[in-house]
Amino acid sequence: MATVSEPKQQNGHSDPRAQLEQTIDQLLTKIWEIMxxxxxxxxxxxxxxxxxxTDLVACFEEVxxxxxxxxxxxVPMKVIEFIDEGRNPDIFMADYVDEVMQENQAVKVKNEAIQWEI
Incomplete structure (x- = not known):
């Protein structure tokens, strides 16, 4: 099996998380090929x-x-529960970012209102 090319961080060291994601992608591809x-x-x-x-076993070893x-x-428990429910974690993140942006906007409006009173 070809080895996984190592993603690099800005400081030149390999990023184990990105490398793990890439290996899992290869693992899923191997499973599909076997099917x-x-x-x-x-x-x-x-x-x-x-x-x-044999390649599949090597992927599992690398993982x-x-x-x-x-x-x-x-990983926050909410994310794990979200995934256990069969939902996409990317949707969780998008919803979370939207919620944070709405809260940020509300705080910004409150800060502007307080500044007008001062």
Whole structure:
């Protein structure tokens, strides 16, 4: 299996989180490839399936190594519950950003009103 190219941070060090995301993408691609190969399985492509399974194991090993480097990252329980409900975490973030922007606007209006009274 080809190794994952290491994403770089601004200071030149590799970013384990970005590398883990890239490896998970590769893992999902490998799973999809294996599903296709198994749907079209015959004795002629058994070596391709075997190679894909070997690559899949290597991806899992890399995920295991990389996850140890990012154990310090904490995910809020609300996000985990959102994902457990089968919802997209990107939608959670978009809703959260909208909510913060609305609160920010409300505080800005209050600050402007207070400044007019002073």
């Amino acid at each position: 296709v190969q198994l749907n079209e399985y015959d004795s002629e492509n058994k070596w391709a399936v075997s190679r894909s399974l 295991n190594i990389l996850q140890e480097k990012i154990q310090h990252i904490q």
